[in-house]
Amino acid sequence: xxxxxxxxxxxxxxxxxxxxxxxxxxxxxxxxxxxxxxxxxxxxxxxxxxxxxxxxxxxxxxxxxxxxxxxxxxxxxxxxxxxxxxxxxxxxxxxxxxxxxxxxxxxxxxxxxxxxxxxxxxxxxxxxxxxxxxxxxxxxxxxxxxxxxxxxxxxxxxxxxxxxxxxxxxxxxxxxxxxxxxxxx
Amino acid sequence: xxxxxxxxxxxxxxxxxxxxxxxxxxxxxxxxxxxxxxxxxxxxxxxxxxxxxxxxxxxxxxxxxxxxxxxxxxxxxxxxxxxxxxxxxxxxxxxxxxxxxxxxxxxxxxxxxxxxxxxxxxxxxxxxxxxxxxxxxxxxxxxxxxxxxxxxxxxxxxxxxxxxxxxxxxxxxxxxxxxxxxxxx
DNA sequence: CTTGCTGCAAAAGTTTTGCACACGT
DNA sequence: ACGTGTGCAAAACTTTTGCAGCAAG
Numbered sequence: 561x562x563x564x565x566x567x568x569x570x571x572x573x574x575x576x577x578x579x580x581x582x583x584x585x586x587x588x589x590x591x592x593x594x595x596x597x598x599x600x601x602x603x604x605x606x607x608x609x610x611x612x613x614x615x616x617x618x619x620x621x622x623x624x625x626x627x628x629x630x631x632x633x634x635x636x637x638x639x640x641x642x643x644x645x646x647x648x649x650x651x652x653x654x655x656x657x658x659x660x661x662x663x664x665x666x667x668x669x670x671x672x673x674x675x676x677x678x679x680x681x682x683x684x685x686x687x688x689x690x691x692x693x694x695x696x697x698x699x700x701x702x703x704x705x706x707x708x709x710x711x712x713x714x715x716x717x718x719x720x721x722x723x724x725x726x727x728x729x730x731x732x733x734x735x736x737x738x739x740x741x742x743x744x745x
Numbered sequence: 746x747x748x749x750x751x752x753x754x755x756x757x758x759x760x761x762x763x764x765x766x767x768x769x770x771x772x773x774x775x776x777x778x779x780x781x782x783x784x785x786x787x788x789x790x791x792x793x794x795x796x797x798x799x800x801x802x803x804x805x806x807x808x809x810x811x812x813x814x815x816x817x818x819x820x821x822x823x824x825x826x827x828x829x830x831x832x833x834x835x836x837x838x839x840x841x842x843x844x845x846x847x848x849x850x851x852x853x854x855x856x857x858x859x860x861x862x863x864x865x866x867x868x869x870x871x872x873x874x875x876x877x878x879x880x881x882x883x884x885x886x887x888x889x890x891x892x893x894x895x896x897x898x899x900x901x902x903x904x905x906x907x908x909x910x911x912x913x914x915x916x917x918x919x920x921x922x923x924x925x926x927x928x929x930x
Numbered sequence: 931c932t933t934g935c936t937g938c939a940a941a942a943g944t945t946t947t948g949c950a951c952a953c954g955t
Numbered sequence: 956a957c958g959t960g961t962g963c964a965a966a967a968c969t970t971t972t973g974c975a976g977c978a979a980g
Contacts, residue, residue, distance in 0.1 A: 611934060611979050632969080647937045652970060668853040668910065671860070672945080673969065688896060691905055699896055708911045711873060711884055717913035720876055724909045725853065726893045728902035796954050796959060817944080832962045837945060857970080858944065 597624065597663060597680060604661040618644045619654045620663075629667050629677050629687065629696050668723050669696065686724040692733035782809065782848060782865055789846040803829045804839045805848075814852050814862050814872065814881050853908050854881070871909040877918035 601620055602612045622635050622644075632651055639646050655676060658664045665679040669689055677685070677698075686701035704724050712719040729737070786805055787797045807820050807829070817836055824831050840861060843849045850864040854874060862870070862883075871886035889909050897904040914922070 606980095609934085613935060613979070615936070645937095648969095649938080649971080650936060653935085666856065668856060668908070671851065671853060671856060671858060674856040686896070688900060688902060690902070697900060699900075703892070704909070707888070711871070711911060712913050715873060715882055716916035716919075717873060717875070717911075718919055720912040720914060722909070722911040723853070724889070724907070726896060726902075726907040727905040728897045728900075729905060731901035734901075734903055794959085798954070798960060800961070830962095833944095834946080834963080835961060838960085 600680070601658070601661055601663060604663075605657070608660075610657070615646050615650050616654050616657070618646060619651060620658065623658065623664060623676075623678060626678065628698060629669065629675050631673055631675055633673075665721065668725060684722065686726065688726045688728060690730035690733055691727050692729055692736070695730050695732075785865070786843070786846055786848060789848075790842070793845075795842070800831050800835050801839050801842070803831060804836060805843065808843065808849060808861075808863060811863065813883055814854065814860050816858055816860055818858075850906065853910060869907065871911065873911045873913060875915035875918055876912050877921070878915055880915050880917075 598617065598620060601616070605612050605616070618639065619635065622639050622642075623630070625638070626635075632648075632655060635655075636646070636648055636651055639651075655664065655674075659666065659676075663678065663680045664676045667675045667677050667687060669675045669687065684701060684705060685698040686704065688697040688699060689695070701724055704722060708722040709719055711717075783802065783805060786801070790797050790801070803824065804820065807824050807827075808815070810823070811819075817833075817840060820840075821831070821833055821836055824836075840849065840859075844851065844861075848863065848865045849861045852860045852862050852872060854860045854872065869886060869890060870883040871889065873882040873884060874880070886909055889907060893904055893907040896902075
């Protein structure tokens, strides 16, 4: 549903990113945020003495294309389909940098695989996961930040982040189960 | 700090578990719960047409010995030290059964490795994790169950479980960081 | 030019699985 | 006896790393 596609962005960027958009505003309204993020990443990399490469920009684009939670391999697949050849290793390396730049953050959905979400400028979200279909719904969770800060204070901790995941059975899966029971007897 | 050690339990069990403690009370006070759990697991296995083996009992013992969150490999190590030789594969297979029996549950601490906790008869807990030292503190989280049920209702989900993890820097780690800064600058 | 980056393939880490043999019921 | 469980080693999977050549600043 985004009017400005990431592809458009990367084309613009490739035109001459080395002089464009050097001073990014620290934050911006939801959709507008897409342009600056590229600059923010570039600025972050420069500050660390790192380089803003074609691959890193393409990966950022792919990330911006994801509306919700995603996995490393998903990015790889989708980039391959879009004929953007990037290696697995580079994806993992770049995701790490994007986390340090606070552009994405990790979401704990299960313990076998890392899940990420675009988090820059967004408030932390909770996640409602269907255990049957793996559907993931995000919901706002401002109250949890308060709870977090209270608990950290109680234990003398310095808060860093928090994660709240609810597991349940989605309406669709409930219907499917019911149908199965009906047909079995 | 438990008066009744798991070792004592397993010895008792080995004396003749096949006739003892067949009818376990559905729940019990905190410490008393240790005995019945063995029976509950046995009953669960029988119901599934599975067998209550030496290895499974030893693993349950090892689990009961853990006060908080633990990992599969941790169990393996500690069982080896106690000279209880059980294979990695059996540990994983048994942990799966213990989860189905609702005796333990998975806790999401990070995405590389599964973490578990004894959950039978306990209310769900939240976890406060130090990102520097990996220290884990459990805290009660009854209010989250309400929040979970409310959100599930809103989305038509059937609640199954939920997890809340807070990441922060423990007082100890804060002191260490401060000391480091002092010596450097 | 200098330094960091990429891709590849191999390594590392956890969890799963196939198989021959052992054990609980 | 039957059917399941166990250990072992290999496989499967995600993530990391070493290295030779490549590209950004």
